[in-house]
Amino acid sequence: MYIFAFVFAVLSAGWTLVFGWDTVPHTGRWHVIGVDADTAASLGERAFDEVLAREPVVAEGPAVEAVRDIVARLAPHANALAGRDFDWDFAVIDDPAPNAFALPNGNLAVQTGLLPVTGLEDGLAAVVGHEIAHVIARHPEERLTQQEFARLGQFAASLFFADADPAAQAAIAGALGLGAEYGILRPFSRTHESEADRIGMILMARACYDPRAAAQIWQRMAELGRASPEILSTHPAHETRIAQLSGHLAEAMAVRESAGCAPLPAQVG
Numbered sequence: 588m589y590i591f592a593f594v595f596a597v598l599s600a601g602w603t604l605v606f607g608w609d610t611v612p613h614t615g616r617w618h619v620i621g622v623d624a625d626t627a628a629s630l631g632e633r634a635f636d637e638v639l640a641r642e643p644v645v646a647e648g649p650a651v652e653a654v655r656d657i658v659a660r661l662a663p664h665a666n667a668l669a670g671r672d673f674d675w676d677f678a679v680i681d682d683p684a685p686n687a688f689a690l691p692n693g694n695l696a697v698q699t700g701l702l703p704v705t706g707l708e709d710g711l712a713a714v715v716g717h718e719i720a721h722v723i724a725r726h727p728e729e730r731l732t733q734q735e736f737a738r739l740g741q742f743a744a745s746l747f748f749a750d751a752d753p754a755a756q757a758a759i760a761g762a763l764g765l766g767a768e769y770g771i772l773r774p775f776s777r778t779h780e781s782e783a784d785r786i787g788m789i790l791m792a793r794a795c796y797d798p799r800a801a802a803q804i805w806q807r808m809a810e811l812g813r814a815s816p817e818i819l820s821t822h823p824a825h826e827t828r829i830a831q832l833s834g835h836l837a838e839a840m841a842v843r844e845s846a847g848c849a850p851l852p853a854q855v856g
């Protein structure tokens with residue numbers, strides 16, 4: 588029984604390796620995506636519904652209006668950059684931890700603990716832009732694909748090194764994708780974080796926000812010594828991140844200028 592499932596999983600992985608290549612908008616990095624857009628969308632919707640059912644969602648108020656305005660302003664640029672229309676949706680969650688996250692199909696969440704650090708304008712747009720960037724770069728789908736390959740590797744190992752190991756049963760479930768939902772909220776890798784920072788700044792620039800605000804919120808986080816939610820996870824370190832963001836600032840400022848935005852004040856607002 589295991590062997591049929593294993594052969595199926597190997598064939599499916601082979602198919603992905605041949606046909607699953609795609610490039611990330613703006614950065615042009617090649618990655619392998621083994622989850623089709625419809626499956627990813629339904630996983631994203633289901634996971635988002637579960638989060639909203641479990642967490643205290645803020646129904647209205649200045650924070651909700653601010654995030655709504657920012658999503659409305661950034662979304663057309665994100666769709667244009669990705670060459671695809673996403674079904675953008677967001678929630679503000681009443682939680683003191685300074686965190687935010689993104690799920691496939693355009694589902695975003697911002698926790699109220701971020702607001703004292705970001706404010707309700709450019710700093711918040713930097714966070715929302717970063718999360719939108721994860722979505723259009725298809726980072727959740729890429730991570731799921733990597734997990735599938737890892738599970739397949741574990742299962743192959745279990746076939747060779749163990750005889751009807753009970754763990755093989757768990758591995759096969761994983762190899763067939765049943766574990767996908769559980770992996771969807773895991774932290775992103777350093778590559779994904781850096782890429783989302785860079786693309787997020789481009790989206791800010793295209794929508795005439797101040798891209799300098801991105802590095803500024805990291806500086807504030809570092810000063811506050813805040814611990815590690817998704818948006819400021821231990822990787823990359825604050826200093827590395829601020830340096831990388833500063834490195835991408837010239838690119839973002841050029842994009843902002845060619846978008847015909849009003850000039851920025853000397854200081855970040």
Ligand SMILES: [Zn+2]
Nearest residue numbers: 780783817818
């Ligand atoms: Zn992130």
